[in-house]
Amino acid sequence: MVRIFDRALEAVACTLLFVLLVTVLLGVITRATGEPLIWTDEGARFVMVWLASFGWMIAGRRRAHVRIRYFQDLLPPALHRGTEVVIQLAMVALGCALAWYGVYLVRRNQDLEATSLPISMAWLYIPMIPAGLLMAVQGVAQAIERGKLVSTSPLSEELVE
Template sequence: MTTKTQSLLKPLKRIEQGLDAIIQPLVFAGMAALIGVITLQIVSRVMFSAVGWTEEVARFLLVWITFFAGTLAFQRGRHIAVTFAVDALPVRLRQAARIAGTLAVLAFMVALVVIGYRYMQVQSFQKSASLRLSMTYVYSVIPLCAAVMSWYAFVDLLELLIDGERREESVP
């Protein structure tokens, strides 16, 4: 990688690391909260009368954890991928296929940001049953995580366009 491309990608990678530094503890805290809420739910049902809001909070936490953990998995390339066909291609076609795939992911994520935002707005009048929380907050995770994944896909696309061949040669 040349110095010019390093200087272009370095701040983008720093932003990715910053997002990762925010999302990772958020997922951890969400998991800890989910364990606490479910434990409270079990203990209250066995020992006392059930606490009504625990089921709803657990459901919302699970949704948020799923989206944020999916974002982390996306950034680390941990989602399920079938790559044997692309890996069998010659280097130039492999690079073109990866660029096309990354463009498709980027387009999907941008569409999900728009659709998720619209859905969030449509559901803004609805309140949750126990907490009376606006469902806008619950559904806001969709466009938020899609926007972060769009950023990750954009950086991946730039990496492929700028330094694709070298990256291809270094892949085992």
């Protein structure tokens, strides 16, 4: 089930990338012909926010975000594991806060219409909600995983590396 979810995230991100490329290309071509479409810039902006959010979710699922662990790696294994759990719980709090604020922004902007597109400005903020929730769920899963590791297990050595 998780694999299907990850593949769906990737499929949506690929589709958004294609839509972004077509939108930008359409804007370039119509400007070059002297008949620019006014909605392409704003449309590209909306799609870019969605694409960035899906990229963020994919990177979170793959654990591919940049982390600097220099000082954490100097800690003994048990303390290293404890700080990792605290970091993941902070990610849970941040994810929940982002989702909560995303809901607030969607509700606040749902009656505002975009300048050149006939859609609500709320669409710009909607991807914050699933991205924040996924960050929170991922943080809980990683906190549980890190908390269960025993300092003598082979996995604990990976944490220190």
